[in-house]
Amino acid sequence: MPRQLTVLPAPDSPDAALGTVLPAVRAALGGGAPLAVLPAGPAATAARAVLAPDEPLEDGADVVVVTSGSTGGGRGVLLPAAALTASATATLDRLGGPGTWLLALPVSAVAGLQVLVRSVVGGTVPVVLAPGEPLADAVARMPGGRRCTALVPTQLRRYLDAEPGALRAFDAVLVGGAATDPDLLARARAAGVAVVTTYGMTETSGGCVYDGLPLDGVRVRVDDDGIAIAGPVLALGYRRDPEATAAAFTGGKFRTRDAGTTGPDGRLTVTGRLDDVVVTGGVNVAPQAVEGALREHPDVADAVVFGRPDEEWGQRVVAAVVPAPGAAPDLAALRPWVTERLGGPAAPRELHLVDAVPTLHTGKPDRRRVAARLGGGDR
Structure with a gap:
């Protein structure tokens, strides 16, 4: 039975x-x-x-x-x-x-x-x-x-x-x-x-x-x-x-x-996940590595990274970051920070400041939800 x-x-x-x-x-x-x-x-x-x-x-x-x-x-x-x-x-x-x-x-x-x-x-x-x-x-x-x-x-x-x-x-x-x-x-x-x-x-x-x-x-x-x-x-x-x-x-x-x-x-x-890799200018970028680099910055409390279509680069690296208390991170500060650690292709070309990184019920960052919520950002 x-x-x-x-x-x-x-x-x-x-x-x-x-x-x-x-x-x-x-x-x-x-x-x-x-x-x-x-x-x-x-x-x-x-x-x-x-x-x-x-x-x-x-x-x-x-x-x-x-x-x-x-x-x-x-x-x-x-x-x-x-x-x-x-x-x-x-x-x-x-x-x-x-x-x-x-x-x-x-x-x-x-x-x-x-x-x-x-x-x-x-x-x-x-x-x-x-x-x-x-x-x-x-x-x-x-x-x-x-x-x-x-x-x-x-x-x-x-x-x-x-x-x-x-x-x-x-x-x-x-x-x-x-x-x-x-x-x-x-x-x-x-x-x-x-x-x-x-x-x-x-x-x-x-x-x-x-x-x-x-x-x-x-x-x-x-x-x-x-x-x-x-x-x-x-x-x-x-x-x-x-x-x-x-x-x-x-x-x-x-x-x-x-x-x-x-x-x-x-x-x-x-x-990283093969599905999550961002191919920008012909270079494979792992979002998890960029997230780790961003979280090391004193102005960043948390971060999630994903890719978006880009006419020039194929895909561009997009970062949504939670600012550290009292901080206001911007691309001018974060791009050279990531470049020094991971190389220029990994540096975000679009930035969004968010209150929190949404997660799936397992605790993993919900990249799809973040990407769906966010429109254009700083370039």
């Missing part, structure tokens, strides 16, 4: 996360009802349409996670319990064993879901960061022993500025979901924070490369088509989309569409 998907709403409180979602995750991992958790807010309607809970579920899937849609419409990723638990087990092994996890990310996304899976696998009960709760208060509710959490870079930056002492209370702070600026990592490590960078995606059951090195059992290859990942952490494919599944999952590998390099020691460096 075909299995039907159980769809839960986004938990609106720590009690809901621990009392409803955690038991459902435990059941799904143990062969019970397959599970999906909706994101909060308007994204829930689109996610439910992708999940199609009234339609029979594909064989072998135990959890379905809807991607953020950073390169277009979101997809439902079919994850078997074995892949999720393989990822959690390898993570705990890499970090030195089980501990208490602080859930600070939405469980509708794989990074938040994995906090629950790691807790189930490790035999611990997570602590949930309540909306608006200071990080230090949540840490005070955690028991003794090993403490771990997972954050996106914007959270790390915010807590590093406001509550560095609370961050130092963790034995491991996993940071992923978006590119993390080297300057931010250096600041965190200088402050005594045990930061671990992670690379992965929903299709790999979350982070599968830690500080550039694959988890046990994970294999990474880089070629002209981007980064390919293999191992026990892979998803089965996409919900009700066999064509997309066949294109992305080939020969036992998942093709990420991310660009990267590997060093002599096998350490992976991710340079």
